[in-house]
Amino acid sequence: xxxxxxxxxxxxxxxxxxxxxxxxxxxxxxxxxxxxxxxxxxxxxxxxxxxxxxxxxxxxxxxxxxxxxxxxxxxxxxxxxxxxxxxxxxxxxxxxxxxxxxxxxxxxxxxxxxxxxxxxxxxxxxxxxxxxxxxxxxxxxxxxxxxxxxxxxxxxxxxxxxxxxxxxxxxxxxxxxxxxxxxxxxxxxxxxxxxxxxxxxxxxxxxxxxxxxxxxxxxxxxxxxxxxxxxxxxxxxxxxxxxxxxxxxxxxxxxxxxxxxxxxxxxxxxxxxxxxxxxxxxxxxxxxxxxxxxxxxxxxxxxxxxxxxxxxxxxxxxxxxxxxxxxxxxxxxxxxxxxxxxxxxxxxxxxxxxxxxxxxxxxxxxxxxxxxxxxxxxxxxxxxxxxxxxxxxxxxxxxxxxxxxxxxxxxxxxxxxxxxxxxxxxxxxxxxxxxxxxxxxxxxxxxxxxxxxxxxxxxxxxxxxxxxxxxxxxxxxxxxxxxxxxxxxxxxxxxxxxxxxxxxxxxxxxxxxxxxxxxxxxxxxxxxxxxxxxxxxxxxxxxxxxxxxxxxxxxxxxxxxxxxxxxxxxxxxxxxxxxxxxxxxxxxxxxxxxxxxxxxxxxxxxxxxxxxxxxxxxxxxxxxxxxxxxxxxxxxxxxxx
Amino acid sequence: xxxxxxxxxxxxxxxxxxxxxxxxxxxxxxxxxxxxxxxxxxxxxxxxxxxxxxxxxxxxxxxxxxxxxxxxxxxxxxxxxxxxxxxxxxxxxxxxxxxxxxxxxxxxxxxxxxxxxxxxxxxxxxxxxxxxxxxxxxxxxxxxxxxxxxxxxxxxxxxxxxxx
Amino acid sequence: xxxxxxxxxxxxxxxxxxxxxxxxxxxxxxxxxxxxxxxxxxxxxxxxxxxxxxxxxxxxxxxxxxxxxxxxxxxxxxxxxxxxxxxxxxxxxxxxxxxxxxx
Numbered sequence: 038x039x040x041x042x043x044x045x046x047x048x049x050x051x052x053x054x055x056x057x058x059x060x061x062x063x064x065x066x067x068x069x070x071x072x073x074x075x076x077x078x079x080x081x082x083x084x085x086x087x088x089x090x091x092x093x094x095x096x097x098x099x100x101x102x103x104x105x106x107x108x109x110x111x112x113x114x115x116x117x118x119x120x121x122x123x124x125x126x127x128x129x130x131x132x133x134x135x136x137x138x139x140x141x142x143x144x145x146x147x148x149x150x151x152x153x154x155x156x157x158x159x160x161x162x163x164x165x166x167x168x169x170x171x172x173x174x175x176x177x178x179x180x181x182x183x184x185x186x187x188x189x190x191x192x193x194x195x196x197x198x199x200x201x202x203x204x205x206x207x208x209x210x211x212x213x214x215x216x217x218x219x220x221x222x223x224x225x226x227x228x229x230x231x232x233x234x235x236x237x238x239x240x241x242x243x244x245x246x247x248x249x250x251x252x253x254x255x256x257x258x259x260x261x262x263x264x265x266x267x268x269x270x271x272x273x274x275x276x277x278x279x280x281x282x283x284x285x286x287x288x289x290x291x292x293x294x295x296x297x298x299x300x301x302x303x304x305x306x307x308x309x310x311x312x313x314x315x316x317x318x319x320x321x322x323x324x325x326x327x328x329x330x331x332x333x334x335x336x337x338x339x340x341x342x343x344x345x346x347x348x349x350x351x352x353x354x355x356x357x358x359x360x361x362x363x364x365x366x367x368x369x370x371x372x373x374x375x376x377x378x379x380x381x382x383x384x385x386x387x388x389x390x391x392x393x394x395x396x397x398x399x400x401x402x403x404x405x406x407x408x409x410x411x412x413x414x415x416x417x418x419x420x421x422x423x424x425x426x427x428x429x430x431x432x433x434x435x436x437x438x439x440x441x442x443x444x445x446x447x448x449x450x451x452x453x454x455x456x457x458x459x460x461x462x463x464x465x466x467x468x469x470x471x472x473x474x475x476x477x478x479x480x481x482x483x484x485x486x487x488x489x490x491x492x493x494x495x496x497x498x499x500x501x502x503x504x505x506x507x508x509x510x511x512x513x514x515x516x517x518x519x520x521x522x523x524x525x526x527x528x529x530x531x532x533x534x535x536x537x538x539x540x541x542x543x544x545x546x547x548x549x550x551x552x553x554x555x556x557x558x559x560x561x562x563x564x565x566x567x568x569x570x571x572x573x574x575x576x577x578x579x580x581x582x583x584x585x586x587x588x589x590x591x592x593x594x595x596x597x598x599x600x601x602x603x604x605x606x607x608x609x610x611x612x613x614x615x616x617x618x619x620x621x622x623x624x625x626x627x628x629x630x631x632x633x634x635x636x637x638x639x640x641x642x643x644x645x646x647x648x649x650x651x652x653x654x655x656x657x658x659x660x661x662x663x664x665x666x667x668x669x670x671x672x673x674x675x676x677x678x
Numbered sequence: 679x680x681x682x683x684x685x686x687x688x689x690x691x692x693x694x695x696x697x698x699x700x701x702x703x704x705x706x707x708x709x710x711x712x713x714x715x716x717x718x719x720x721x722x723x724x725x726x727x728x729x730x731x732x733x734x735x736x737x738x739x740x741x742x743x744x745x746x747x748x749x750x751x752x753x754x755x756x757x758x759x760x761x762x763x764x765x766x767x768x769x770x771x772x773x774x775x776x777x778x779x780x781x782x783x784x785x786x787x788x789x790x791x792x793x794x795x796x797x798x799x800x801x802x803x804x805x806x807x808x809x810x811x812x813x814x815x816x817x818x819x820x821x822x823x824x825x826x827x828x829x830x831x832x833x834x835x836x837x838x839x840x841x842x
Numbered sequence: 843x844x845x846x847x848x849x850x851x852x853x854x855x856x857x858x859x860x861x862x863x864x865x866x867x868x869x870x871x872x873x874x875x876x877x878x879x880x881x882x883x884x885x886x887x888x889x890x891x892x893x894x895x896x897x898x899x900x901x902x903x904x905x906x907x908x909x910x911x912x913x914x915x916x917x918x919x920x921x922x923x924x925x926x927x928x929x930x931x932x933x934x935x936x937x938x939x940x941x942x943x944x945x
Binding site: 681684685688689692695696699700702703708711712715718719722725726728729730731733734737738741742745746749750753754757766767768769770771772775776779782783786787790791795796797798801802804808809812813816817820824827828831832834835836838839841 | 844845847848849850851852853855856857859860861862863864866867868869870872873875876877879880883886887890891893894895896897900901902904905907908909911912913914915916918919920922923924925926927929930935937938
């Protein structure tokens with residue numbers, strides 16, 4: 038039965054292969070292939086999710102290859118966490134694919150889009166099913182690749198091409214950290230199995246606390262990249278260049294959630310060596326606050342949502358850093374639904390009005406009722422208004438922050454919650470309420486787009502119930518079955534709950550006052566708090582900072598290496614040539630002077646000798662006689678001896 | 679006593695002949711040189727006498743001194759106006775020749791002194807009769823040849839010296 | 843033998859070398875001819891000396907001495923004829939001015 042689970046990622050993979058080869062021939066029917074595959078995955082996953090709800094765990098693995106004597110395994114691992122992820126990915130994914138039929142209707146590369154979506158589904162599903170870091174890392178990389186392909190889907194646009202590159206490179210930095218962390222873990226403990234990240238196994242390596250703390254932080258580095266935490270958050274807003282379904286699926290619901298999933302899986306490791314927890318919580322809270330601050334002033338509808346995503350991911354990360362395992366994972370599930378809904382709604386707005394600038398919108402509720410209503414439901418959820426899902430999950434997180442050692446996290450996160458409510462409803466009021474600021478031709482989206490919106494709205498509304506007291510905190514109990522460390526029970530804290538509701542409603546009201554009733558207030562506050570406004574609008578100039586420092590330095594290094602490469606190689610070649618020339622010149626000199634010289638010398642010597650000998654022939658007879666006599670003398674001399 | 683005196687006498691002849699020979703080659707004036715040669719020849723004739731070769735001694739005086747020297751002195755007198763006495767009579771080779779000859783003399787002398795000459799004490803007398811018998815007996819052939827050679831030489835000399 | 847044979851031989855050697863010296867050194871051609879006579883005389887002395895010592899065939903030496911004398915006379919004659927001819931051609935009687943044997 039377990040082996041059936043291999044089919045879950047297999048269906049979308051088959052869809053990808055089919056659409057890559059036969060997509061052009063299939064044309065508009067490609068969507069059916071993708072949707073069919075996605076629904077089949079959903080159907081195949083359902084029994085496993087149902088089983089996990091009953092407390093069952095499914096495992097299977099086979100050996101892929103041997104590394105230093107240790108086998109590398111591929112396989113399946115389904116516990117409550119992966120079951121929850123399976124549910125989220127298949128359901129939200131299927132709805133988004135259906136929505137894309139309407140959104141990408143006029144696109145000339147329609148089949149290719151669905152091929153990429155299918156590939157992404159396959160990668161994401163294999164990621165959540167991975168039993169060990171090997172398969173996990175491979176799926177992680179594949180997911181990153183799909184993100185690159187899909188962000189840059191409209192690659193004719195220069196901004197889209199640059200954005201996809203930025204996304205890939207920025208997440209790559211995190212991926213390197215993750216890889217190092219995996220290696221460090223492997224070399225310290227000898228294992229890469231995720232199920233071994235529990236105190237029973239890791240306790241044996243307690244003396245390597247420094248190495249394992251570092252491993253935990255490095256693994257978290259991967260999450261910093263993928264889940265767009267500070268300082269690697271810069272790619273996510275630019276990723277909005279991609280089509281809106283992509284933003285919804287990848288950059289709201291699933292891929293960015295993979296970072297949170299990673300931290301959740303490493304929970305056992307990071308709680309055993311608590312220094313990493315502080316790092317995680319700090320970065321999470323900081324990101325949440327900072328992103329919310331940026332979201333206050335953005336004018337592009339998708340950008341606001343992008344910063345919102347970063348902020349909410351910060352919440353989840355911070356929750357896990359504060360040992361709130363159930364809180365973080367709960368928010369992951371609820372966020373997937375309402376954020377996907379928000380993005381799809383924004384896509385609907387863009388599709389209907391033709392613009393993305395909220396300053397050009399207004400009063401759309403009347404003309405786009407379905408979009409508007411579902412968007413409103415999602416906004417209420419994210420603001421944390423009970424009894425919608427967002428309230429329950431956000432409340433869990435705030436309780437975990439409240440009860441942790443350092444109250445500062447609570448204060449920061451609460452302030453962020455307030456800001457969340459404010460900027461979300463700023464967006465709502467400016468887009469859907471008030472008077473239209475520009476004459477636009479507006480039409481509601483087709484059913485193929487609005488039906489997924491309503492289905493997601495239902496999810497956003499009710500999915501909080503399993504974690505609420507009305508179902509006896511079933512979700513928390515369910516998810517704690519997969520926890521690595523000790524199960525942390527957070528009792529309901531009425532103080533926290535009341536404060537959070539107050540903050541949420543307060544934010545909504547403030548937004549209503551500023552943007553609905555007295556629009557002049559907005560400009561007033563903008564001028565009065567100009568430095569803050571500019572800091573927020575320019576995202577604290579972080580992009581510019583990165584460009585001026587890291588990127589320029591990297592380009593400089595590249596240029597330097599290129600020049601070195603050129604000089605050394607060309608220099609070597611030229612040097613060889615010059616050396617050969619010089620050698621041949623020397624040989625030439627040798628040939629001319631020594632060889633020829635020798636020959637000439639022989640002639641010269643012969644001439645010298647002969648000119649010497651010539652002088653014997655004087656013509657004088659007395660000389661000849663003398664020499665004759667000398668000859669006789671010689672003979673005499675030798676005869677005498 | 680007599681033997682000693684005769685030895686002395688012979689040594690004196692040898693010495694004087696050598697001195698005269700030296701005079702031949704070294705005297706710058708050609709006439710003096712010729713006269714010196716006469717003296718040498720006479721000295722050698724005396725030596726022949728001492729060696730009891732009387733016939734040869736007389737032949738030497740008759741032919742050499744009488745005929746050859748006369749001829750040479752005639753030639754010298756005839757060509758005397760041609761020669762110039764202020765011109766040096768030694769050419770460039772004098773020193774090398776002297777050295778070579780000194781070496782030659784040294785080597786040959788050593789050779790002579792080291793050799794074992796088979797000397798017999800009994801002296802064989804050779805008089806004119808025996809000589810005449812030998813000349814026209816055993817040595818008739820060279821004798822005749824000599825006459826031919828003499829004729830040839832005569833004719834040749836006339837041919838060469840003739841003005842044409 | 844009144845004096846040892848070696849002495850006479852040494853004497854004849856000396857005479858010979860003096861004559862040879864004259865042949866090699868004298869510039870005047872007639873001087874050279876005179877020196878040749880000396881050489882021939884030295885040979886004669888040698889012959890006579892040896893003839894005295896040999897008992898087996900004592901005439902041989904003297905006979906050869908006669909021949910040598912005859913030939914010497916001949917040599918002088920022909921030589922002088924050549925000198926005259928040379929003077930007619932080259933206007934000189936000095937040997938080192940005549941290098942006609944060069945090539």
